[in-house]
Amino acid sequence: MKITTKKETFTNPLYLESGRILEPYELVYETYGELNDEKNNAILVTHALSGSHHAAGRYEGDRKPGWWDGLIGDGKAIDTTRYFVICVNVIGSCYGSTGPMSQMYPSEERYRLKFPVITVKDMVKAQRILLSRLGIDRLHAIVGGSMGGMQALRFAVEFPNFAKHTIAMAATHATRPWAIAFNKVVQEAIIKDPKFKKGNYDPEDFKEEGFTGLAVGRMAGHISYLSPESMDRKFGRTYVETDGLFELFGKFQVERYLEYNGYGFSKWFDPLSYLYITKAINIFDISRGYDTLDEALKRIKTDLHLISFRRDLLFMPEEMKEVKIVMDAQGQSGHVSYYEVDSDYGHDAFLVELDKFSDYVADVLR
Ligand SMILES: CC(=O)SCCNC(=O)CCNC(=O)[C@H](O)C(C)(C)COP(=O)(O)OP(=O)(O)OC[C@H]1O[C@@H](n2cnc3c(N)ncnc32)[C@H](O)[C@@H]1OP(=O)(O)O
Numbered sequence: 001m002k003i004t005t006k007k008e009t010f011t012n013p014l015y016l017e018s019g020r021i022l023e024p025y026e027l028v029y030e031t032y033g034e035l036n037d038e039k040n041n042a043i044l045v046t047h048a049l050s051g052s053h054h055a056a057g058r059y060e061g062d063r064k065p066g067w068w069d070g071l072i073g074d075g076k077a078i079d080t081t082r083y084f085v086i087c088v089n090v091i092g093s094c095y096g097s098t099g100p101m102s103q104m105y106p107s108e109e110r111y112r113l114k115f116p117v118i119t120v121k122d123m124v125k126a127q128r129i130l131l132s133r134l135g136i137d138r139l140h141a142i143v144g145g146s147m148g149g150m151q152a153l154r155f156a157v158e159f160p161n162f163a164k165h166t167i168a169m170a171a172t173h174a175t176r177p178w179a180i181a182f183n184k185v186v187q188e189a190i191i192k193d194p195k196f197k198k199g200n201y202d203p204e205d206f207k208e209e210g211f212t213g214l215a216v217g218r219m220a221g222h223i224s225y226l227s228p229e230s231m232d233r234k235f236g237r238t239y240v241e242t243d244g245l246f247e248l249f250g251k252f253q254v255e256r257y258l259e260y261n262g263y264g265f266s267k268w269f270d271p272l273s274y275l276y277i278t279k280a281i282n283i284f285d286i287s288r289g290y291d292t293l294d295e296a297l298k299r300i301k302t303d304l305h306l307i308s309f310r311r312d313l314l315f316m317p318e319e320m321k322e323v324k325i326v327m328d329a330q331g332q333s334g335h336v337s338y339y340e341v342d343s344d345y346g347h348d349a350f351l352v353e354l355d356k357f358s359d360y361v362a363d364v365l366r
């Protein structure tokens with residue numbers, strides 16, 4: 001599958017939920033498959049915290065394909081022989097769409113801490129504008145996990161007739177203190193790292209060794225993406241062969257894993273973007289702007305498919321179930337389904353255990 005990164009620039013202001021504006025702004029995205037003449041076969045895929053618009057396929061020389069390559073492609077659950085799939089990098093991120101390290105026009109400077117707080121609603125609004133520009137006024141489906149699931153839900157509430165199907169997985173309707181607490185660890189670690197310099201850092205300073213605050217905070221986050229069972233399976237109590245048990249800094253494999261992933265991540269992900277996106281996740285509450293959760297969910301016209309993962313310890317199954325319960329009580333049972341995937345991997349099962357839910361996704365889309 002040949003892929004290219006596409007970019008659109010918008011000169012009209014994007015009015016944000018906070019009352020601030022973003023002007024101008026850019027969105028980068030990838031597409032897979034062909035848009036049909038009726039323009040009614042488009043599927044929007046929405047990404048999570050550290051994801052990007054690169055959801056499928058491989059650029060030349062890439063060691064790994066896009067983050068949902070197992071799900072998106074010819075003959076796969078999100079079948080690119082039938083559907084035109086689009087994935088957009090959210091505003092606030094660091095993969096090319098406008099974010100805190102973008103230029104704050106007309107100044108030559110980067111926004112840094114002057115970047116406005118953005119919300120999931122703002123991310124979705126920007127994507128809706130992009131789709132309009134591409135001539136897409138109706139989607140066959142929106143599919144996303146984690147913060148991508150939040151975007152899917154937000155789309156369903158704000159643009160009720162826009163998508164025929166909405167699949168929101170591994171998400172919640174309002175971020176709980178439990179998840180906010182994990183984000184607090186990473187936020188605090190970032191801002192207290194001397195390299196942060198009140199946001200005035202030079203990204204070149206941590207390309208080699210990484211950014212300790214982000215690395216350590218990400219380790220905490222990464223724990224919340226797994227589960228005790230998946231850690232037992234991955235590592236057991238195995239010790240790093242070359243380390244001595246009585247060496248103070250000798251490591252278990254799980255420690256080596258967290259270091260590898262934490263420091264690796266901090267070499268490529270931008271600390272300010274991490275602050276802004278975790279803020280957006282923390283303040284996500286689908287009922288904001290409406291009197292109650294009930295009022296917000298009443299707006300939904302799409303067929304909503306909620307998927308959770310049994311041992312998701314970040315956004316727990318009961319949080320998605322609540323949406324179904326409220327919609328059932330509204331008499332919307334015909335428009336909402338709930339499926340709990342029997343997985344003990346943890347939150348990141350939506351990225352890893354695709355075989356456990358890809359048939360379900362394919363069935364919904366058909
Ligand atoms: C929509 C989106 O959110 S996309 C963003 C997804 N990306 C992330 O979440 C970034 C963090 N990454 C991860 O959590 C995982 O890599 C996942 C979820 C993406 C994929 O999981 P898996 O394919 O099962 O990988 P796994 O968790 O086994 O290994 C991850 C890395 O740790 C390495 N690793 C595994 N065990 C160990 C160990 N004991 N010591 C050191 N490193 C280890 C692997 O080699 C792999 O390295 P690589 O990324 O350089 O290939």
Ligand SMILES: N[C@@H](CCO)C(=O)O
Pocket residue numbers: 048049050051146147225348
């Ligand atoms: N591990 C994924 C999901 C987090 O919610 C990410 O970093 O984007």
